[in-house]
Amino acid sequence: MELFGKLEQKQLEKAILVHVDFYHEADREVLEEFYELVDSAGAEVAELITTKRQSPDPKFFIGKGKAEEIKEAVETHQADVVIVNHALSPAQERNLSQFLDCQVLDRVGLILDIFAQRARSHEGKLQVELAQLKRMSTRLVKGWSHLDRQGGIGARGPGETQLETDRRLVQGKIKQLEARIEKVRQQRSLGRRSRKKSDLPTITIIGYTNAGKSTLFNQMTRASVYAEDRLFATLDSTLRKVHLPGAGPVIFADTVGFIRHIPHDLVAAFRSTLEETSEADLLIHLVDAADPHRTEKMADVEEVIKEVGAEEVPQLTVFNKIDRLKDPEIQPHVDLNDEGLPDRVWISAKESEGIELMLDAVAAHFRGKFKTVELVLDVKAGKKRAELYTLGTILDEGFDEEGNSVFKMSLTENEWEQVKQWKEVLSFKELSEENV
Structure with missing residues (x-):
């Protein structure tokens, strides 16, 4: 019986979306990105309910009155799930689920569900399952009190409750997964060491999810990595050897996309994949040039780069999707820094515009080596x-x-x-x- 393949076995169908506009910028989430996440998960949006708050309600997150409004929407639309565009505490998620008599999924759970659908490699599946189990371990509740073994004559004390049994089983599974992932991590480390011995520089493509990393990777390496205009279309890192004119052979690595307020369990679970970032000789920070929130998203990516210890790795910023810009005068070009090295490149990976310029810019960083x-x-x-x-x-x-x-x-x-x-x-x- 597959218990942990996804957060829920039933398919997400009709969904009520809940978005809170907090007064503090740091607590806010982007509504457009929320819609993209829900679309990537495969849910049908029945209704969007929004509200403004100074701070989260301790019990229901969105307050009792708004919870009653959501309950009416669930009954009206016969919704299968309520998805909240914020991270809920285990207690808030449980209280809402009981009050609404409906499955409740927060932003972290939604991202995990998408990851569970998209993971293809053995390592990726292990990492997703580990993140799900760690999350589940904080959300176990007492379910079957009638099964508790109460003490009697010769066996005083409460014995082990069903909740304790569940927690012990989950913790055991977590330890097994961590051991398997550590084995995979060591194998990846051996691969990195062999590449270092051969003196092949590694260039890792990073960026916010859906910035076009896989499309660019395919253009540069003539690979056939799956690419789609959706968040987290690809999760598993891919490596390809490429000869750069005037520089020689290098390794290009494609990585999982980053996202605002990425769950810490996911960063930890995908650390072995993200080590390709910290071990790289150059980072290509790919940015969606046409995204109105590109500045904030660039800052979010920089935050994750710091978390994985890659802030000292040289970066080349590549602005992608210039074909979507309203300014027709922006054509593929390269901006140089004070040292005369390429600093920013403007391209359109989908239209194959500026790819050679970008490869030349990458090669310029390695010609001295x-x-x-x-x-x-x-x-x-x-x-x-x-x-x-x-x-x-x-x-x-x-x-x-x-x-x-x-x-x-x-x-x-x-x-x-x-x-x-x-x-x-x-x-x-x-x-x-x-x-x-």
Whole structure:
């Protein structure tokens, strides 16, 4: 019997949405994003109920009067679930559910439900299940008091209640999942170490959910990662090796999207995935240029970057979806910082506009870590010639008077030391910037 596949086994159908406009900006949530989350979860919106408050009501979060209004809406629409666009305490969620006689889901539960639907990899499913169980452990209530083993003659004391049994089972399951995830994390760590040994730089694409990360990843790597105009369309990180002109081979990593007020259990559960961020050599911070809340969302992403310990990693900000901007004068271009390095790039991943500019901007961050060299390869060394094409980035190829191949190429220091040892290499030299 599958107990923890999703928060609820029944499919979410008609939903009453509840949104509170708090006076303090830090407590507010974006209503448009709420609609997108509900759509991503697959619910049908029956009615939206809004209210304004100075602070949450301790018992019902939204107050007794508004709770009665929601109860009427549930009965009128025969709704299956009430979804609140804020985080509820276990007591508030329980009180509302009992008062409304209906399932109640808060913002955290809604995000977890979406994650449960979208996780595809073994690791992703384990992480979602762990986050769900940790949340469930704080929401267990006394359900079957008639099953409590009360003490009698020779067995004084209350014994173990059903609630205690449930908590013990959940805690045991949590420990099992944490051990399995730790094993997966160690495997990922080995993979990262092997990439470090090969001197391959890692570029991780980060950004607010639905900024277009998977679409950009597909454009840059010619991969076929699932991409959809929905929040959290993809959860599992994907890695691809790409040759950048003038820089050499690098690894691109696509990660799960971030979101405002992301649940701490989710950050903790996806820490092994997000370690791709903290271990990266460069972060591509992808931003939806047409989003009216882009400044706030950029700040939210920066907050998560700090949480995973990646604030010191260099960043390249890429503004995506410029095709949706009202200003037609904004075309694909690159802005430089004071050091002359690319700082911001403006593109449209969906329309394939500015992709080459962005790849050049990424390469500019790594050119100093590569050697530009010239070497002469024996005319008979066909296999070594093919290996050079897979090893580094060929900038130019010609022939000398004897018909030997003359390559000008970009290699890492390790690759350069390796190639110099080939007996098929007749001569070699490192080129200065003036000779490139």
